[in-house]
Structure formats: C-alpha cells, structure tokens
Amino acid sequence: EPEVTQTPSHQVTQMGQEVILRCVPISNHLYFYWYRQILGQKVEFLVSFYNNEISEKSEIFDDQFSVERPDGSNFTLKIRSTKLEDSAMYFCAKRASGSNEQFFGPGTRLTVL
Amino acid sequence: GENVEQHPSTLSVQEGDSAVIKCTYSDSASNYFPWYKQELGKRPQLIIDIRSNVGEKKDQRIAVTLNKTAKHFSLHITETQPEDSAVYFCAASPPGTYKYIFGTGTRLKVLA
Numbered sequence: 001e002p003e004v005t006q007t008p009s010h011q012v013t014q015m016g017q018e019v020i021l022r023c024v025p026i027s028n029h030l031y032f033y034w035y036r037q038i039l040g041q042k043v044e045f046l047v048s049f050y051n052n053e054i055s056e057k058s059e060i061f062d063d064q065f066s067v068e069r070p071d072g073s074n075f076t077l078k079i080r081s082t083k084l085e086d087s088a089m090y091f092c093a094k095r096a097s098g099s100n101e102q103f104f105g106p107g108t109r110l111t112v113l
Numbered sequence: 114g115e116n117v118e119q120h121p122s123t124l125s126v127q128e129g130d131s132a133v134i135k136c137t138y139s140d141s142a143s144n145y146f147p148w149y150k151q152e153l154g155k156r157p158q159l160i161i162d163i164r165s166n167v168g169e170k171k172d173q174r175i176a177v178t179l180n181k182t183a184k185h186f187s188l189h190i191t192e193t194q195p196e197d198s199a200v201y202f203c204a205a206s207p208p209g210t211y212k213y214i215f216g217t218g219t220r221l222k223v224l225a
Contacts, residue, residue: 031211033212033213035213041217041218042202042215042216042217042218043149043157043202043204043213043215044215045212045213045214045215048210048211048212055210056210056212058212091156091157095211100145100147100162100164100206100211101147101159101162102147102159102211102213103159104149104156104157104158105156106155106156107156
C-alpha cells in the first residue's frame, strides 16, 4: 500500500488560532483529498486537489480553510481562526491517476480549546 | 448530491458466524463503492471495493454485492473472527469527482 504520512499526529490549539496540518511525503501522486471525522461520526469529504488546484470542495470547506502544495511534495490544510467545532481527526488521502482507490494517512487529531 | 445510508449502526455476532452490512446510495451515476475498516484510533483501510459494472466481488472471507437498480450494496463477512471487530464504512464515489461520500459506519463486534 502506498505510504501516506501526516504531521503532527495531535495538535492542540486555542480557539481563534491558525493551524496547518501536513501530509508528507507524497510521491508520484497528483490527486489529494482531505477528509474530516468528528469523534464517533462518519468520515466527511472536505476538498480534492489536483495539479495544484482545488478540483472540488464540500460545504464544510468554507473560507476558513485553504489547501496548498507549497514545495511540490508536502500537501497542507490550513484552518484560520479555529473554532471549537473544528475539533476532529483530519485525514489526508491520495489517489493515483487511473485508479479509484484512495489511501488514507494516519490522521491528525485536532483539539480546539 | 450523493447521500449514503448505512445500517445497522452496531452489529454483534458470535465468532464463526457471518456478518452483513448494508448501504444505499442516492446518485444512480455513482460508479465506485469501496468499503473501509477502521480500528479504534487508526486510519480507514480499504478492504474491498466494487465498480458499477460488476455485481459481486469476493476476497477470501469478504464479499461485496451491488444492486444498481435498487441502489444498494452490501458487505458480507463469513467465518468472523475477533480481529474483524472494528467500525466498517461504506462509501460511494460519483463519476468525475472521485471524492468519497461515506456512510455513517457500522460497529461490528465479534464475540469469542
């Protein structure tokens, strides 16, 4: 299974602060996804990213969220001005061209106090 | 947009028995249906998938069936073992986007 790693594994932040979640390293994949899973709930699609552009985003992915691939390998999710309800596991996933399969990273647990 | 319903929410079976988890989807254009297993605190891991041009797929003790007309698909686990205990999520993927819309999950407990 293609490896997907994420950092940090756990992030604790104060409400209103900005956080950056990272998906590293990425190799030979062009398609990336971020999903969110609030504790005990289902996995929810946030955004898909292809060729350095957002290809689709959900209603959850509002103006406080942004994604980028700053150095051609790391894939980041930025949450500006975090809210209590942003507390969740955030999973990065990647997909190879020509395949439907998505491989998930281990996730970052975000706790907003 | 696509909506996926999953049931039951919890399922307890005796070791060695079979387990069946069912999902329905709303978008008839969805063409890919993966199943993920998630152990406590871990990432979702793909266990089996099926495409819309196939009615059934089997991989050892795990099988998935798809009924496109009724827009539902099911996961079948035979000869369950304690290590099968986890939360199982179904998902549907509409064409063109490749995003996954997940069901609400089924917590399977296999009792030894």
